[in-house]
Amino acid sequence: MYKTVLVRQLIEDGARLLQRLDERGIPVRAAVWFSDPEQSAWKFVLVTSVASNPGPLEAYMQIQHAMSGLDLSILLDDIVVMAPNSRKFEQFKRTMEGVAKGAALRPGGSSEGVAFDDAYVYRWLENEPARP
Numbered sequence: 001m002y003k004t005v006l007v008r009q010l011i012e013d014g015a016r017l018l019q020r021l022d023e024r025g026i027p028v029r030a031a032v033w034f035s036d037p038e039q040s041a042w043k044f045v046l047v048t049s050v051a052s053n054p055g056p057l058e059a060y061m062q063i064q065h066a067m068s069g070l071d072l073s074i075l076l077d078d079i080v081v082m083a084p085n086s087r088k089f090e091q092f093k094r095t096m097e098g099v100a101k102g103a104a105l106r107p108g109g110s111s112e113g114v115a116f117d118d119a120y121v122y123r124w125l126e127n128e129p130a131r132p
Contacts, residue, residue: 006033006042006120011113013072014044018122020066026050026059029084032096033120044079045092047125052083096124 010033018031030047051059059081067076082089096105099116105124107114114121 006035009073010042010044011120013070013074014120014122015113016070017044017063017067017072017074020070021046021063024062024066026062026066028123030124031122032124034080034092034096034099035118037118042078044074045082046079047082047084047089049084051081052085056081056083096121 014031014033018028021028026048027050028046028048030045032045033042034045035041036043046059046063048059050062060076060079063079063081064076067074082092096119099119103114103116105114105121107121107123
């Protein structure tokens with residue numbers, strides 16, 4: 001099976017999008033580039049309470065709005081939104097624990113992420129900032 005490589009441009013664009021979401025008060029508890037073996041593609045996973053009620057549609061709309069004006073190589077199709085209390089996220093957490101193989105998932109600083117073979121972690125289970 002062929003595996004694509006996560007390129008620096010996507011890592012930088014992910015950081016820019018995450019910063020824009022923070023600026024707009026969209027709470028993001030986890031942000032991870034993850035190599036999806038089922039699709040042979042990298043997906044930008046964003047975990048936010050905005051996806052909780054009534055579902056992820058509102059979160060996708062807010063993300064799409066935040067993306068406007070940024071010259072990103074990320075498409076909305078590259079993004080997977082999960083609610084922090086969802087079954088999907090519980091499964092993803094177990095997957096990430098396997099990817100990390102006991103290593104810390106939390107980045108050391110706010111400007112750098114943590115790289116693994118199948119993931120790049122910007123933020124992992126941080127408390128959500130209060131919405132303005």
